[in-house]
Amino acid sequence: MFELKNVKYKNILDIEKVKLNKNFVTAILGSSGGGKTTFLKLLNNMISADQGEIFFKNKNIENYEPVALRREVVMLPQDPAIFRGSIRDNFQITEKIAENGSSKNINYKDLLKKVSLNKNLSDNADNLSGGEKQRLALARVMLLEPEVLLLDEPSSSLDKKTEEKIIQMVVDYVRENDRTLIMVTHSPEIAEKYADRIINIEKGRIVSWKN
Template sequence: MFKLENVIFKDILNIEKIELDKNLVTAILGSSGGGKTTFLKLLNNMITADQGEIFYKDKNIESYDPVALRREVVMLPQDPEIFKGTIRDNFKITEEIADNGISKNLNYKELLEKVSLSQNLSDNAENLSGGEKQRLALARVMLLEPEVLLLDEPSSSLDKKTEEKIIQMVVDYVRENKRTLIMVTHSPEIAEKFADRIINIEAGRITD
């Protein structure tokens, strides 16, 4: 699905060659500042490599319309923005931005339950805790039903029990719907338990 060749981004990342297959769960491990988040941002063209080529579905990523690409390859950052207003407003705004209509397979309340949120849709989203906001943002990503999910430390604000529950839910969703998940995680245990493939990035280079 993704192929990177001789990719260099500033002094942060230097990748000779790597391929990421579709319909798999890939975990990215590595020390802080090693280039993990940069790697994710390259995959949906949030940033552009200074050198080298990145292919998505055998097509150079630069040839895609950036907005269309990011609707298909959606990234959830570590500190996602929560929109002002209610939880329902957050879902509606997400759909308006994506311009993909109302989801055919998921509804708002089901999404909240999937990410273990018990709040009402009418509750103010800004009153959620950090971990709850992270889970709401994950629910918004799932609402879009992207082909590829790029998750940057999706459970960093969660306790260990909730972390495993949420990651299990995402992995189950990905596998049941034949999607692709690429996630940065701080936890080797999470990577070993859930990933089909583990990639280690240290000092900007892939070490596995």
């Protein structure tokens, strides 16, 4: 699905060659500051490599229209922005942005249940805790039904039990719907349990991977 060749970004990343498979759950592990977030951002062209090439479905990502690419490859950042207004507003704005009618008949309440967010649609999204905002953002991403989900430490402000539940749910979703998930995680246990492939990034380089 993705192929990177001799990709360099500032003095942060230096990736000789890597392929990321379609329909795989790929986990990215590594020390803080090693370049994991930067790696994800390159995949939907939020940032452009200084050198080298990145292919998505055999086409150089520089040749995709950026908005079209980001509809297919959606990133959930560590600290996602929440739209002002209610939880329902957040879903409605997302659907408007999506514009592609992909979110046909998705029930907002079911979506909240899926991400274990025990709130009303009319609740003010601003009042949610950090972990709850992250789950709302995850629900918004699911509404977009992207082909590829890039999750940057989706569980960073969640307790262990909720974290596991959410990851299980995302992985189930990805597998049932033939999607591709690339997730940065701090937890080797989560990576071992859910990923088809684990990539270790240290100091900007891929130091090991495991199938």
